[in-house]
Amino acid sequence: xxxxxxxxxxxxxxxxxxxxxxxxxxxxxxxxxxxxxxxxxxxxxxxxxxxxxxxxxxxxxxxxxxxxxxxxxxxxxxxxxxxxxxxxxxxxxxxxxxxxxxxxxxxxxxxxxxxxxxxxxxxxxxxxxxxxxxxxxxxxxxxxxxxxxxxxxxxxxxxxxxxxxxxxxxxxxxxxxxxxxxxxxxxxxxxxxxxxxxxxxxxxxxxxxxxxxxxxxxxxxxxxxxxxxxxxxxxxxxxxxxxxxxxxxxxxxxxxxxxxxxxxxxxxxxxxxxxxxxxxxxxxxxxxxxxxxxxxxxxxxxxxxxxxxxxxxxxxxxxxxxxxxxxxxxxxxxxxxxxxxxxxxxxxxxxxxxxxxxxxxxxxxxxxxxxxxxxxxxxxxxxxxxxxxxxxxxxxxxxxxxxxxxxxxxxxxxxx
Amino acid sequence: xxxxxxxxxxxxxxxxxxxxxxxxxxxxxxxxxxxxxxxxxxxxxxxxxxxxxxxxxxxxxxxxxxxxxxxxxxxxxxxxxxxxxxxxxxxxxxxxxxxxxxxxxxxxxxxxxxxxxxxxxxxxxxxxxxxxxxxxxxxxxxxxxxxxxxxxxxxxxxxxxxxxxxxxxxxxxxxxxxxxxxxxxxxxxxxxxxxxxxxxxxxxxxxxxxxxxxxxxxxxxxxxxxxxx
Numbered sequence: 001x002x003x004x005x006x007x008x009x010x011x012x013x014x015x016x017x018x019x020x021x022x023x024x025x026x027x028x029x030x031x032x033x034x035x036x037x038x039x040x041x042x043x044x045x046x047x048x049x050x051x052x053x054x055x056x057x058x059x060x061x062x063x064x065x066x067x068x069x070x071x072x073x074x075x076x077x078x079x080x081x082x083x084x085x086x087x088x089x090x091x092x093x094x095x096x097x098x099x100x101x102x103x104x105x106x107x108x109x110x111x112x113x114x115x116x117x118x119x120x121x122x123x124x125x126x127x128x129x130x131x132x133x134x135x136x137x138x139x140x141x142x143x144x145x146x147x148x149x150x151x152x153x154x155x156x157x158x159x160x161x162x163x164x165x166x167x168x169x170x171x172x173x174x175x176x177x178x179x180x181x182x183x184x185x186x187x188x189x190x191x192x193x194x195x196x197x198x199x200x201x202x203x204x205x206x207x208x209x210x211x212x213x214x215x216x217x218x219x220x221x222x223x224x225x226x227x228x229x230x231x232x233x234x235x236x237x238x239x240x241x242x243x244x245x246x247x248x249x250x251x252x253x254x255x256x257x258x259x260x261x262x263x264x265x266x267x268x269x270x271x272x273x274x275x276x277x278x279x280x281x282x283x284x285x286x287x288x289x290x291x292x293x294x295x296x297x298x299x300x301x302x303x304x305x306x307x308x309x310x311x312x313x314x315x316x317x318x319x320x321x322x323x324x325x326x327x328x329x330x331x332x333x334x335x336x337x338x339x340x341x342x343x344x345x346x347x348x349x350x351x352x353x354x355x356x357x358x359x360x361x362x363x364x365x366x367x368x369x370x371x372x373x374x375x376x377x378x379x380x381x382x383x384x385x386x387x388x389x390x391x392x393x394x395x396x397x398x399x400x401x402x403x404x405x406x407x408x409x410x411x412x413x414x415x416x
Numbered sequence: 417x418x419x420x421x422x423x424x425x426x427x428x429x430x431x432x433x434x435x436x437x438x439x440x441x442x443x444x445x446x447x448x449x450x451x452x453x454x455x456x457x458x459x460x461x462x463x464x465x466x467x468x469x470x471x472x473x474x475x476x477x478x479x480x481x482x483x484x485x486x487x488x489x490x491x492x493x494x495x496x497x498x499x500x501x502x503x504x505x506x507x508x509x510x511x512x513x514x515x516x517x518x519x520x521x522x523x524x525x526x527x528x529x530x531x532x533x534x535x536x537x538x539x540x541x542x543x544x545x546x547x548x549x550x551x552x553x554x555x556x557x558x559x560x561x562x563x564x565x566x567x568x569x570x571x572x573x574x575x576x577x578x579x580x581x582x583x584x585x586x587x588x589x590x591x592x593x594x595x596x597x598x599x600x601x602x603x604x605x606x607x608x609x610x611x612x613x614x615x616x617x618x619x620x621x622x623x624x625x626x627x628x629x630x631x632x633x634x635x636x637x638x639x640x641x642x643x644x645x
Binding site for chain 1 (some may be wrong): 493500512525589
């Protein structure tokens, strides 16, 4: 108890060097834990974005790009799929429901997704959460639009607002100015990329591009009032989500879609494709963890240097403690305690900072990059890091402690 | 029962390296309750001798009975306990733990050893510290950082820490060397007074023979030692 008190007071008296040492260890722990938490946070975030969907189907192509653009609004679709193929699988006997998705337009940086009622009906995230409306209702009319919560928040839009959509994903010169859309609903916050979308009907998507068959706006725009659903024919969509009636049939259906003769299609199982993504990213994760580990080593060496260089000026202190009846072992313990306290304080501070940073960047990252970052709790890996830092700190403390122990025995009372 | 001899060293041989003895003491006896002046020139092995008496060092040969216990027959932790519980020690300078306050420094022996805690006069350790520090005229410095004290003040704090909890033996190793001449007498007076109050045997080591006549017994290291240092 006395030794612990001594260690504490000793460190406190060297506030500046102690503080710097704790800070450098905390910084490396922040990096280590931060990298790990962000990794797990994105995994949980991505996995929570889509649930109950057995297959994601798009035009023939890579499975990862398909998943990223269809679900996470990252990247673009290379090819569309015909509405007829969609209809075929939507009415397939093994299929419970499908959600068509048609993308390619944007509004002030937010994606416009054309879909139908199935989206509001069947889309699920984080287990069994369904989409809720904060205000208004589903888009029914051709020029109706529903906003994700982030879109409404950031653009300060409200129900009844008229919005003009741009062609393509970048802020474009080509605007569908002729056909303004009206906000009829705003979705409740989901903390998934759904928040960053603007949802219109498949009819709306076709109407917007009426006369655009050449890739450029028609010379004479067709007035909104003259466009009716009966005039429009949905020809293509970008992708669709699919749920089977029985999970058992997923693999069979996947093969059927992949070998579908009339049109080259790709069907992926989202969880498997996410696994691929993580294995791609794990190399980056390892690299970052190694860098953080190196920073940790530096932090611990800073501590070792500070403790070791103080040894000489502390010989007198050791002699005094010896006359007070402290065993050489207790002198040893004093130094071990000092290094342990420093590393424990650094670990605790770094851990707290990591969670604080994660909490602080979560919303901005989600809003700016559309990467869903879940707030994740303690994990075995974090616990392991913490233990490793404290144990490494204590072990490094052995070096000055052994010196101090020897000094205590050899110097006797004549030190200084 | 109090042993009549506080210290009894016999045929002691000590070297920091086993084959090169630096100190050989035929016999050294200090009677209980005496104030003993132990003198010898610098480098004659005084501090080494004190290391043996306090049990920080162990001799290669001979016996080393201190306060009724033979240090050579005790384990290192037992010697440490014996020292901390029964002895107070004052160095020439830098006696104090730099990162503790005056109060914390003086109280240390009571926190380390139950025996010292049990022997206090006041009701609590904290009150005993205050009493002793006031006794030594430092009451206004109680909660100060010891680094802010003058050398003379630091030495007086060292006295307080050495005598708190009534150790049976107080050892002072050149405690006045860092003080100027007119302070030495005052310091010595104070040391005598508090040692008497604590009923402690005092072993005072110095090379400065001008202080010698104040002591009832004087031992020259050269007489007891077949010294080789």
